[in-house]
Amino acid sequence: MYAPPGSTLPGGRRRRAGTSLPKQPERSLVSALPGALSITALCTALAEPAWLRVHGGACPRQELGVADILGYIDPKLLDDYCVNPQIILLLRVIAAFCFLGILCSLTAFLLDVFGPKHSALKVTRRYAFAHILTVLQCATVIGFCYWTSELILALQQQHKKYHGSLIYVTFAISFYLVAGAGGASILATAANLLRHYPTEEEEQALELLSEMEDSSETFPADYDVANQFQPPPAYTP
Secondary structure, eight states: OOOOTTSBOTTSOBOOTTOOOOOOOOOOHHHHHHHHHHHHHHHHHHHOOOSEEEESSSOOOSEEOGGGTSSSOOHHHHHTTSOOHHHHHHHHHHHHHHHHHHHHHHHHHHHHHHOOOOHHHHHHHHTTHHHHHHHHHHHHHHHHHHHHHHHHHHHHHHTOSSTTOOOEEEEOHHHHHHHHHHHHHHHHHHHHHSSOOOOHHHHHHHHHHHHHHHHHTTSOTTOOGGGGSOOOOOOOO
């Protein structure tokens, strides 16, 4: 006997209208949490002025960072041999990569939270491309920070305040915040890559079941669709 799709389930059981089929969500809150930590750490690193600490040398400043070269640059930084044009350029490059890291991490966070179904966005989220880009941005910032520290150390050794004074440059809190942001993005990447996603065939089956469910909701819960298809009366000559 014919019955429209969605009227019965295997085993002869009726599926009442209004029931919902289990659907696997595309959102990934497990990876969204470390993504949010990565965004917070990068924003804090940009706002924090302490990136590098200078010990000894002619520079009276003990801490230097990207905040010193964003916008107005104090001429005393150049006059006191705290920085030179090459160091200023590197600090600006560090700031640019931090902004790119925030943009990539924010994009990854939004994809994890909302879980869009568009094919391109789905692939970007499942393979954690935005999180991977954030890790690369953080690694680049760390590399440029090391390069900047070496240039600052060389500049201070050329202009010693006292002969024989000990000069060294260490990393400050913003450097470690960027490193922590990269670590959080690695965790978010692992959470996305290790998660089990339905195959293409399973997704098509879920969509088909969802369409069957929607078609069955047009009938009342107590309406038996099979009753309207009664066999014709017996033929009598």
